Amino acid sequence: MHPPKRRSIFLSRPFCLAQKQRSSKSYVSSVSDVTASKIPGGLEWPHSNLEFLDRSFAHMDFCFAVPKGLETIAHDDIRENVGGVGVILVVEGSGFVYLRCDKSQNHADIVSRINNANLLSVESCYTILGTCTMPKRLINEKNPEILYDWIEKQMQDKTLFAWDECLAAIKSLVPSLSDTKLASDNPTVVTKTDGLMKFRASFEKNDHKHTVASQDIAGAIGSVVLKRFPHWKVDLKHYDLEVFGTWLTQMPNFASTHQPSSPSFSEAPDVPFLLAITVPTSGSKSTNYRNRVAFGRTAMRPTIAHCLVRMANPRPGDIVLDPCGGVGTIPIEGAYAYPASLFIGGEVHGPAICESARANVQHAKLYPKLMKELYRIIRPHGRAFLVTQGHKVMNRVLEYPWCANMFEVEQKVEITIGYRVYLYVLVRK
Structure with a gap:
């Protein structure tokens, strides 16, 4: 059998500006x-x-x-x-x-x-x-x-x-x-x-x-x-x-x-x-911080990035390129909503921006890997106690259907250890 044919999709910020007209x-x-x-x-x-x-x-x-x-x-x-x-x-x-x-x-x-x-x-x-x-x-x-x-x-x-x-x-x-x-x-x-x-x-x-x-x-x-x-x-x-x-x-x-x-x-x-x-939402109070910890001077809002990716409607196997990736908002939002497609981001502005984008990508990838590994090593009905400052990303991961099937959030407590962090008590299903 021949592998499925891939499409290439070009996605970048000027596309959004045209929509406002x-x-x-x-x-x-x-x-x-x-x-x-x-x-x-x-x-x-x-x-x-x-x-x-x-x-x-x-x-x-x-x-x-x-x-x-x-x-x-x-x-x-x-x-x-x-x-x-x-x-x-x-x-x-x-x-x-x-x-x-x-x-x-x-x-x-x-x-x-x-x-x-x-x-x-x-x-x-x-x-x-x-x-x-x-x-x-x-x-x-x-x-x-x-x-x-x-x-x-x-x-x-x-x-x-x-x-x-x-x-x-x-x-x-x-x-x-x-x-x-x-x-x-x-x-x-x-x-x-x-x-x-x-x-x-x-x-x-x-x-x-x-x-x-x-x-x-x-x-x-x-x-x-x-x-x-x-x-x-x-x-x-x-x-x-x-x-x-x-x-x-x-x-x-x-x-x-x-x-x-x-x-x-x-x-x-x-x-x-x-x-x-x-109406209170189950996620963070501000969507501007979704899936990222580093920001650029002209960072795109995640809601706009998601709309742009949704307009492109990538199919499984498609390659989506954002040549003006900045801190990586479009590739990150795209990879979250369309995991069967490959998202690539580029940036001409030098290593500082690239490091910010890399930090966002690594931050977004860390928690899913952690939760899957915790599920593997914890016995049924066992508990995990996690302290993190990145509670917005943590909340997002806990809302994933696959993660909700693995863990139940027993308690979430805001604590201060010189700065504000959050304690999560999770029970393995």
Whole structure:
């Protein structure tokens, strides 16, 4: 028999830049029996204070932050890993992919499914509290207090934002939420038993220009959250939950399969405002550190690298060359997602960059080899105690299906030995 014919694939960074020049449009992908034309409400996104969620809250909507210009590629990743629960909407050029869940679905189960999904093209996921439109005059308003007052007024409107439904959906992933519940007689007052809920607020202008800094707008959002949940505590680094706000460049439209380009910001009569809660993921909090420990000045984000490799769609036996490999992000992401193909990276910038790339490759290869060797030498139900500073890569390896079949994570503890490290207690299956 003749060996399978190999293809050669050229992959590099300029390919990504070309993707950003595509026009802004959207399409809907139905991943269940529900079709876009049958969605109740026929949302047209009129320019008034109307919310994104159906006010019956029978639907729950999610949005996935993905690389801008590569939304259609990320759509395939989301459909393959989280498909079958509703309708996926892509708004090209927006940096977001949306998911509207079916009424028959259990929202908590969907959140758990997203949490466990291996979404390599997704930077973060949010469950949408709601949206409304902000008057255009607030963009040009020089007094920031007027903007803050508008945000507070909108967030206090309980008909606009589905706090109870969204918090209930992510409750199983945020243990401290189990000790916080809304008083039935006054939904703005919180009763609390034990524990302490830590949160942070963040905001992105998303290509909109405003004189007020994003962190100041985030502070305004956070202050309203504290009024609603007075027993919560602000913690910008070690938080249990993140409340995320942004100005959208274009309102999503589930009523049609194609959405025309939105008017430019200067022509739009109002500005869409979205408020959401981050869905915790099983991996690291930041995808920027995935599978690497060394960085270059122009290192590509792993999510972009994965999308580029996914676009190339290498088949088993293919050879993929990245001649501008830098610290090796594209070859590493490609080898992880397509282990049956050969990925080669080159770099002209000298040994320093090559050493960084080599460090990332060796770091990514070390842990799988270690886990396989531990499985070989440890008896069934035996335990391994591992102390490592590279917990992000360790978490990634433990999520591999083959590794999950070998070991059960009994405990993970953060400890300090002059610097922060993590202790893993693993039980051999």
